[in-house]
Amino acid sequence: MTGTMTRLRAGRPSVTAEINAQMRAADYALRPERRLVNDQYARHFVENPRYAHLRRTPGIALMGLRIFDHAIGGLLAEILLRGRYFADVLGEVGGDVDQVILVGAGYDTTAQRVARPVTTSFVEVDHPATQRVKRQVLDRIGVRREDITFVPTDLESDSLVSALQSAGVPTGVAALVGWLGVSYYLSHATFGEALCGIAAVCAPGSTLILDYLDPSVVDGTTVYRGARRAARSVRRRGEPYTLGLTVDDAARTAAAVGFQIVEHLRVPDLVRRYGGETPYCCDDDYMGLLRLVRVRDSA
Numbered sequence: 001m002t003g004t005m006t007r008l009r010a011g012r013p014s015v016t017a018e019i020n021a022q023m024r025a026a027d028y029a030l031r032p033e034r035r036l037v038n039d040q041y042a043r044h045f046v047e048n049p050r051y052a053h054l055r056r057t058p059g060i061a062l063m064g065l066r067i068f069d070h071a072i073g074g075l076l077a078e079i080l081l082r083g084r085y086f087a088d089v090l091g092e093v094g095g096d097v098d099q100v101i102l103v104g105a106g107y108d109t110t111a112q113r114v115a116r117p118v119t120t121s122f123v124e125v126d127h128p129a130t131q132r133v134k135r136q137v138l139d140r141i142g143v144r145r146e147d148i149t150f151v152p153t154d155l156e157s158d159s160l161v162s163a164l165q166s167a168g169v170p171t172g173v174a175a176l177v178g179w180l181g182v183s184y185y186l187s188h189a190t191f192g193e194a195l196c197g198i199a200a201v202c203a204p205g206s207t208l209i210l211d212y213l214d215p216s217v218v219d220g221t222t223v224y225r226g227a228r229r230a231a232r233s234v235r236r237r238g239e240p241y242t243l244g245l246t247v248d249d250a251a252r253t254a255a256a257v258g259f260q261i262v263e264h265l266r267v268p269d270l271v272r273r274y275g276g277e278t279p280y281c282c283d284d285d286y287m288g289l290l291r292l293v294r295v296r297d298s299a
């Protein structure tokens with residue numbers, strides 16, 4: 001993609017955020033006992049009319065999900081189940097934090113769906129092009145958003161801390177931060193700077209949930225055919241994978257700003273935990289999810 005304008009840089013909303021919403025919408029079209037996420041709002045963020053017929057009946061939705069999973073196994077589980085994990089963590093620590101911050105929120109509707117204490121505020125940071133669409137859709141469908149602070153930010157060019165401060169978001173308070181489905185679209189430098197920014201706004205004791213992609217997917221050496229397909233597909237759509245991380249890389253970068261890993265789950269772990277007795281998504285193993293805790297002030 002070197003030398004080519006990426007979709008976001010051209011001011012267009014994220015298409016991968018829309019694909020994620022489509023997967024959650026198709027999951028919602030399943031019978032309730034089969035659903036993995038239960039996102040009743042997701043379908044409103046799917047503009048591509050090609051996808052609407054895939055939600056006509058539970059049977060068609062299941063077939064569509066299985067076709068996607070067959071083509072790009074592992075990614076579907078990651079898209080759906082990292083959100084389940086985040087909701088669980090919110091349930092666990094929500095009462096102990098002053099704010100929840102989603103970085104690269106896309107069309108995630110945790111703020112609308114998952115209970116949290118009324119004293120816990122919600123902040124969504126995203127690229128302005130994607131966030132504009134999200135706000136329009138929430139307005140159109142009449143879903144409350146007054147209790148969310150939206151912070152339009154391009155992480156590649158803006159300072160996360162300055163953007164949060166300009167939006168009046170308190171810094172240095174206990175927070176739960178979700179940074180899901182984003183790291184692999186950033187440059188290595190931006191990933192480090194944004195992580196530093198997250199650390200700067202979080203008091204010790206804060207939690208960060210972050211997912212990552214194996215370097216072998218970015219450099220094309222992965223053994224998983226689905227992962228190679230996924231990489232080609234996002235590149236074609238103007239949102240190439242640019243950053244692969246090993247868990248050791250992530251741990252080192254995080255430790256430098258005072259975060260420590262307390263849980264590490266790979267896709268097979270997520271499928272085992274949340275997929276049910278007969279999971280409809282496979283567990284190809286090229287992505288991981290980290291739970292980190294801020295243990296000290298950054299140097």
Ligand SMILES: C[S@@+](CC[C@H](N)C(=O)[O-])C[C@H]1O[C@@H](n2cnc3c(N)ncnc32)[C@H](O)[C@@H]1O
Nearest residue numbers: 014016017020104105106127130154155156181
């Ligand atoms: C694959 S989507 C994930 C969205 C959501 N977190 C989810 O799990 O469905 C990637 C998100 O990262 C955002 N993003 C990518 N690059 C960004 C950047 N440079 N600055 C801010 N947001 C960015 C996109 O706008 C999009 O919302």
